[in-house]
Amino acid sequence: MHATLNSISMPFKYIVDWPIKFGRYIFTSLSANQALIEQNTNLQANNILLEAKLQKFIDLEKENKELRALLGSNPQPHERILAAQVLVIQAEPYLSQIVIDKGTKDGVYLNQPVIDAKGIVGQVIETDAYTSRVMLVTDSRNAVPVRVVRTGMHAITLGNGALGTLSLAHIPITLDIKEGDQLISSGLGQRYPNGYPVGVVKRVSRETDNDFAAVIVKPSAQLNHNRLVLLVWPKLAKLPESDKEKSNDESK
Amino acid sequence: MKASNISVYSVIGLSLLLGIILTIWPLPGTMNWLRPAWVMLVTLYWIIVLPNRVGIKLAWLLGLFLDGLHGSLLGEHALACLLTSYFASNIRRQILVSPLWLQALMIMLLILIYQVILYLVQGFAGQVISSWQYWLPSLTSAVLWPVIFALLRASKQRFKIY
Numbered sequence: 001m002h003a004t005l006n007s008i009s010m011p012f013k014y015i016v017d018w019p020i021k022f023g024r025y026i027f028t029s030l031s032a033n034q035a036l037i038e039q040n041t042n043l044q045a046n047n048i049l050l051e052a053k054l055q056k057f058i059d060l061e062k063e064n065k066e067l068r069a070l071l072g073s074n075p076q077p078h079e080r081i082l083a084a085q086v087l088v089i090q091a092e093p094y095l096s097q098i099v100i101d102k103g104t105k106d107g108v109y110l111n112q113p114v115i116d117a118k119g120i121v122g123q124v125i126e127t128d129a130y131t132s133r134v135m136l137v138t139d140s141r142n143a144v145p146v147r148v149v150r151t152g153m154h155a156i157t158l159g160n161g162a163l164g165t166l167s168l169a170h171i172p173i174t175l176d177i178k179e180g181d182q183l184i185s186s187g188l189g190q191r192y193p194n195g196y197p198v199g200v201v202k203r204v205s206r207e208t209d210n211d212f213a214a215v216i217v218k219p220s221a222q223l224n225h226n227r228l229v230l231l232v233w234p235k236l237a238k239l240p241e242s243d244k245e246k247s248n249d250e251s252k
Numbered sequence: 253m254k255a256s257n258i259s260v261y262s263v264i265g266l267s268l269l270l271g272i273i274l275t276i277w278p279l280p281g282t283m284n285w286l287r288p289a290w291v292m293l294v295t296l297y298w299i300i301v302l303p304n305r306v307g308i309k310l311a312w313l314l315g316l317f318l319d320g321l322h323g324s325l326l327g328e329h330a331l332a333c334l335l336t337s338y339f340a341s342n343i344r345r346q347i348l349v350s351p352l353w354l355q356a357l358m359i360m361l362l363i364l365i366y367q368v369i370l371y372l373v374q375g376f377a378g379q380v381i382s383s384w385q386y387w388l389p390s391l392t393s394a395v396l397w398p399v400i401f402a403l404l405r406a407s408k409q410r411f412k413i414y
Contacts, residue, residue, distance in 0.1 A: 005320030016276050089276040092322050093284045094381045126323055133323045140379050
């Protein structure tokens with residue numbers, strides 16, 4: 001039922017998206033040549049920087065693989081990635097969602113993780129042939145299992161809705177966590193891939209009459225002004241057979 | 253001369269289509285909170301002016317469509333549209349004979365009812381809307397009502413639909 005409704009409303013999303021994208025295209029075509037040349041130079045410089053970083057990364061990845069082989073643990077598999085355009089439409093402001101121009105015909109599936117250049121954006125909650133709806137990490141229904149980079153401690157972030165921030169659930173006041181701590185996804189929960197930035201701790205308030213500290217996290221991904229996001233097909237570690245059956249039963 | 257059915261429904265349909273497009277047209281930053289309930293406003297106009305053409309059944313269908321468009325809970329907007337149009341169709345005569353400023357006030361109340369229903373359903377679904385800005389659209393809807401009323405009445409007279 002919801003799927004049918006979604007495909008009925010799909011053309012309307014493109015009706016709004018096309019003229020705006022076209023307008024932007026015209027604007028770029030008419031904008032001064034000089035500005036484009038400048039931008040091109042900047043981008044090339046940026047590209048060289050990133051490639052240089054990547055060289056180091058490839059070396060580290062190789063080393064990591066070898067070390068993992070020595071330890072006898074599974075190598076971390078590569079993930080397939082596809083770029084998707086964000087459709088220029090807006091939902092109700094109290095729903096933290098975006099709509100992208102890739103759907104089931106591109107192999108998008110329900111609960112698929114979505115990232116951008118800076119970190120985790122959210123997960124797919126609805127998909128039809130040509131569009132998908134992505135629930136942002138700031139949505140109050142969205143929870144991401146994370147790890148604090150500095151201490152290796154595990155936690156779960158919860159969205160704060162329209163406020164555009166995340167909070168950490170069940171952090172004892174005695175725990176070592178402070179402003180500026182980086183949080184990366186831990187891959188637990190089998191939904192988000194391991195090792196992508198989720199956010200940075202913005203504020204920690206410990207009140208003595210409360211068992212848990214209130215930790216506010218600023219999401220790393222540029223949730224509101226993205227034009228491109230990336231869909232990830234993570235290769236998640238396989239669950240042991242018995243657990244898998246159990247989780248299948250639960251989902252039924 | 254009375255217009256044919258086709259032109260009547262194409263005018264109504266076009267106005268609703270425009271409402272739908274304005275509903276998802278991107279607005280910068282905080283302006284998004286001010287967006288009036290376009291589809292509801294257009295539907296309310298037609299329900300008040302042409303009750304034999306547009307009824308609460310169409311309002312319900314439009315609500316269902318809005319649910320698909322926003323990805324909100326299935327039936328959330330449908331319920332809100334249905335109840336609001338039901339109230340509107342009950343007081344349509346009073347609205348019609350009122351001066352424009354009183355009309356705008358009544359429209360504000362109707363949109364407020366629409367928003368309260370959405371708020372309650374969202375709350376029951378476990379997503380309480382905490383921002384006070386959520387209530388602004390009923391105000392902007394009332395402010396824009398005279399404009400919408402004038403535009404739709406002009407198109408109604410231009411195409412002679414009754």
